[in-house]
Each structure stands twice: as C-alpha cells, then as structure tokens.
Amino acid sequence: MALRPGTITRAWLLVLAVSAAMALGVPARWQGWVTPMGVLVQTLVAPVSGPVTRLARWVAPVVPPRPSDEQFAVIEQQNHELRTQLLAQIDENARLRRQLESLRLVVPSNNAVVDMLPARVLGASSDLAGQALTLRAGSRDGVTTGSVATVDFTQILGRVVSVSPRTCTVLPITARNAQDMECVVVLDDTTTVRCRLVPTGKGLLRGDLEDKRDASGAPIEPRVGAEVRLSDPSRWPADAQMLIVGVVESVEPSPRQPLRRVVAVRPTVPDLTRVGEAVLRIPSRDDTRHAGASVRDGAQGGGR
Amino acid sequence: MSWGVFALFTWCALGLELSLRKALSIGHAGIAPSFVWCLLTIVAAQAPAPRVLWAGWILGLLVDFTFMLPLESGADARVIGPHALGGAAGAYVMLSMRSLMYKRSPFAMGFLALAGCAAAQLVVVCMLTLRAWWLDDMAWGVMRELGARGASCLYTGAVMTVLAPLAPVLQRLMRMSMSHGMMGGTAARL
Numbered sequence: 001m002a003l004r005p006g007t008i009t010r011a012w013l014l015v016l017a018v019s020a021a022m023a024l025g026v027p028a029r030w031q032g033w034v035t036p037m038g039v040l041v042q043t044l045v046a047p048v049s050g051p052v053t054r055l056a057r058w059v060a061p062v063v064p065p066r067p068s069d070e071q072f073a074v075i076e077q078q079n080h081e082l083r084t085q086l087l088a089q090i091d092e093n094a095r096l097r098r099q100l101e102s103l104r105l106v107v108p109s110n111n112a113v114v115d116m117l118p119a120r121v122l123g124a125s126s127d128l129a130g131q132a133l134t135l136r137a138g139s140r141d142g143v144t145t146g147s148v149a150t151v152d153f154t155q156i157l158g159r160v161v162s163v164s165p166r167t168c169t170v171l172p173i174t175a176r177n178a179q180d181m182e183c184v185v186v187l188d189d190t191t192t193v194r195c196r197l198v199p200t201g202k203g204l205l206r207g208d209l210e211d212k213r214d215a216s217g218a219p220i221e222p223r224v225g226a227e228v229r230l231s232d233p234s235r236w237p238a239d240a241q242m243l244i245v246g247v248v249e250s251v252e253p254s255p256r257q258p259l260r261r262v263v264a265v266r267p268t269v270p271d272l273t274r275v276g277e278a279v280l281r282i283p284s285r286d287d288t289r290h291a292g293a294s295v296r297d298g299a300q301g302g303g304r
Numbered sequence: 305m306s307w308g309v310f311a312l313f314t315w316c317a318l319g320l321e322l323s324l325r326k327a328l329s330i331g332h333a334g335i336a337p338s339f340v341w342c343l344l345t346i347v348a349a350q351a352p353a354p355r356v357l358w359a360g361w362i363l364g365l366l367v368d369f370t371f372m373l374p375l376e377s378g379a380d381a382r383v384i385g386p387h388a389l390g391g392a393a394g395a396y397v398m399l400s401m402r403s404l405m406y407k408r409s410p411f412a413m414g415f416l417a418l419a420g421c422a423a424a425q426l427v428v429v430c431m432l433t434l435r436a437w438w439l440d441d442m443a444w445g446v447m448r449e450l451g452a453r454g455a456s457c458l459y460t461g462a463v464m465t466v467l468a469p470l471a472p473v474l475q476r477l478m479r480m481s482m483s484h485g486m487m488g489g490t491a492a493r494l
Binding site: 008009012015016019020021022023024026027028029031032034035037038041042044045046047048049050052053056057059060122123124125126131132134159161162169171174175176177178179201202203204271273274 | 315316318319320321322323324325326327329331332333334340354357358361365366367368369370371372373374375376377378379380381382383384385386388389392431434435439440442443448
C-alpha cells in the first residue's frame with residue numbers, strides 16, 4: 001500500500017540521503033564524534049539499564065556457583081591469584097632467560113602493580129548481534145583504553161576499547177571481532193603447551209596447539225579440563241599475563257594439518273557477555289610513585 | 305502524538321534494550337528480542353504516518369549511537385546510518401501493513417513487529433555488508449548475520465505478542481489518535 005501524498009517531505013528525503021551517505025560513504029575513522037554521543041546516550045539510559053541489569057543477573061546469575069563456606073571461598077580465591085602470580089613469574093623468568101641468552105641484554109622486569117576496581121555492568125550493545133559491554137567505571141577512576149577486565153579477578157573478560165569519564169566499553173575475548181591471543185595450556189606447574197586462540201563468535205576460542213614432545217618423543221597432548229592462561233606479552237599488559245582464559249573443552253586433529261592438534265577453549269564463566277560485574281585492572285597510583293622512586297634511585301646510583 | 309511521552313518511553317525501551325536483551329538471549333549467536341522495535345510497533349500501529357517514519361528514524365539513530373561496529377581490530381567505532389535507515393524502512397513496512405491488520409489481536413501486533421524488524425534488519429545487513437566490502441575491515445559474515453537477526457526478529461515478534469495488551473495503554477499515554485492505524489471492528493465483522 002502506498003503512503004498518502006505529503007507523507008514523504010523534502011526534509012525527510014534529505015534526512016534519508018544524509019543517513020545513507022553517512023552509512024555508506026564515510027569511513028568509521030571519520031565518524032569518531034559518534035562514539036562520545038553513544039557514550040552520552042548510554043550514560044543517559046544508565047538509570048534504567050543499570051537496575052534492570054542487576055535484577056536480571058540476580059534472577060539468572062551466570063557466575064559459577066561458589067562454595068557455601070565463605071572462608072573456603074576466600075582461600076580458593078587467594079589460591080587462584082597466587083597461582084596466577086607464580087605462573088606469570090615462571091613465564092617472565094623464562095622470557096628473560098631467553099633474552100639474556102640471545103641478546104646478552106638485561107631487560108628490567110615490568111611486573112606492574114595494579115589496583116583492582118570492581119565495576120557493575122550497565123548494559124550491552126543495542127544491536128541484535130553486538131557483544132560489547134558497558135561498565136560503570138571510567139577515566140576518572142583511572143581506567144584507560146587497553147585496561148584489562150576480569151571476572152572473579154582471574155578469568156579474563158576482555159579489554160577496554162573506549163573510555164568516557166564515567167563509563168567504559170569492554171570487548172569480551174569471545175566476541176567475534178576480538179583479537180587472537182597467545183596462550184599456554186597448563187599441564188602442570190612446569191609443563192605448558194603454547195597455542196594461538198581465535199574467537200569463534202559462539203562463546204568459544206579455537207586455535208592450533210604447539211607440537212611439543214616429551215623425552216620419549218611422544219606428543220604432549222592436553223587433557224579436557226586443563227587450564228588455559230594468557231601468555232602474550234607483546235599485545236597484552238604485563239599484569240594480565242597468566243590470567244585464566246578458560247579450560248580446554250576439546251582437542252581435535254587440525255583440518256589443515258592432520259598431525260597438528262586444534263584445541264577448543266571455553267571460559268570458566270558460561271557466557272562472558274552476560275556477567276553482572278567485572279573487575280578492572282588499572283595501574284596502581286602507588287606503583288607510579290614506586291617507579292618514580294626507582295628511577296630517582298637509579299639516577300643517584302649512576303651519579304655515585 | 306505526544307513527543308515528550310514518546311521520549312520517555314524511548315528512554316525506557318533503550319534502557320531495556322541495553323540491559324534485558326542479553327539476559328533473554330538464546331545461545332551465543334546473540335538471538336534476542338528488541339524492545340526498541342516493540343516500542344516502534346506500538347507507535348506504528350496507531351500514529352500518523354509521518355510521525356511513525358520519524359519515530360523509526362530516531363529509534364534507529366539511537367541504536368546506531370550505541371552499536372559498536374565489529375571491526376577486525378576490535379576498536380570502538382560507531383557509525384550513523386545503518387540502523388537509522390533500517391528504522392525508517394521498518395516503519396514504512398509497518399505503515400504499509402497496519403491497515404490490513406486487526407488491532408485487537410495480539411498476534412497482529414506480533415506479526416507487525418516481526419515484519420518491520422525483518423525489513424529493518426535486512427537494510428542493516430545490506431548496509432554493513434557494503435561497508436565491510438569497501439570501507440571498513442569488519443568481522444562480518446552475511447549468512448551468519450541474516451540467520452541470527454532473522455531469529456531475533458521472530459523472538460521480537462513473540463515478545464511483542466506478549467506485550468500487546470500494554471499497547472492500548474501506551475498509545476493512550478502518547479495521546480495517539482484512533483483515526484489512524486490498524487482496523488477496528490470491520491475485520492471482525494467480515
């Protein structure tokens with residue numbers, strides 16, 4: 001059925017033409033001003049989206065069930081954090097040893113101290129297929145683009161892709177446009193197998209496993225349920241190394257190279273896009289002062 | 305139609321869109337209902353045609369503001385246009401169909417939402433596919449998007465069917481004239 005004459009006015013046609021031109025003719029990098037507008041809209045609707053998100057998470061929580069004993073839960077949490085730190089130190093030592101051997105160069109350790117900033121999830125993307133999350137923490141809290149967000153302190157949620165003074169947007173590691181990550185499958189405290197994981201867009205990450213063999217020449221294959229941790233110092237901050245990416249869900253032969261194996265990894269939280277709260281890892285202000293002191297000490301030492 | 309009340313409902317619908325949609329989603333493909341589309345359906349069922357078109361464009365524009373393009377780099381980039389044009393197209397489809405519908409049936413509202421949402425998503429997928437082709441490096445699969453968005457449209461239609469009893473109340477609050485829109489008792493008598 002056609003609309004009545006006069007429904008489509010010149011102003012309306014102009015608006016449609018401008019919309020079409022913006023949609024098809026202007027690259028995203030020239031529409032940078034849209035992001036602050038979007039952040040403003042998200043902030044304005046936060047009084048609705050925040051409480052509804054909390055209510056929805058309360059009705060259907062997605063974080064794995066915790067042990068009933070609170071003290072036990074605290075100890076388990078500390079255990080996870082210490083294990084992360086230990087594995088990060090082992091990884092860092094190995095990297096430095098390799099650099100010492102190959103370059104004869106001493107690289108100072110950059111294990112930064114970070115502050116943990118819990119932040120509520122205000123909402124998600126408005127599009128039917130969007131996967132980004134908006135958190136209630138922004139630049140005034142010390143959050144910067146690239147800050148790492150976790151769930152329960154140890155499970156990586158993703159990285160901050162944009163920040164406003166009060167909110168930030170996090171792209172989960174399982175989003176289909178999230179970048180691939182170098183990881184290690186932890187077999188025990190000393191044995192790891194490297195892999196490069198790519199998000200599948202269905203809540204999983206997949207990637208080829210390194211061909212590693214034991215002393216007898218047999219290939220080392222991870223078992224289902226083994227922990228997978230981040231080990232990507234070139235693209236992720238030092239404080240994020242060895243955080244948990246997920247657990248091995250399956251190990252299959254690679255379709256491209258039958259002798260290689262492909263590992264599928266699922267985060268420990270069932271659906272990262274539905275978490276109610278995240279913990280942001282932001283550079284510690286104390287650490288900044290520390291670093292300044294170290295530089296001053298170094299300079300004085302050099303002068304003497 | 306009162307634009308002030310419409311703005312208030314838009315605020316609520318967008319808030320629900322950003323919060324409740326994830327909680328109601330099915331699987332990891334992002335199949336979820338759209339509350340913004342439910343609001344547009346309620347408007348499109350009764351409001352004068354020019355206002356419905358403007359409402360569709362405005363709601364689409366707000367979705368554009370809050371939608372991150374799935375760039376390969378993972379950066380936060382948003383563009384104006386795809387959803388705004390989709391909203392206008394969806395509103396046009398709903399306007400074209402509303403006189404054929406029987407307004408007292410909740411299924412008519414559900415079907416109207418489904419048809420409008422499907423038209424809008426088709427426009428959005430076309431626009432973003434063209435963008436992925438010549439403008440931006442995007443993690444974009446046409447068939448995957450059509451599948452997920454088609455299922456989301458069905459879901460939106462189902463949610464609109466459930467919400468249909470609220471429509472007359474919201475329309476009255478928005479001071480919509482009963483002289484426009486879907487058919488009343490004529491279809492029932494026929």
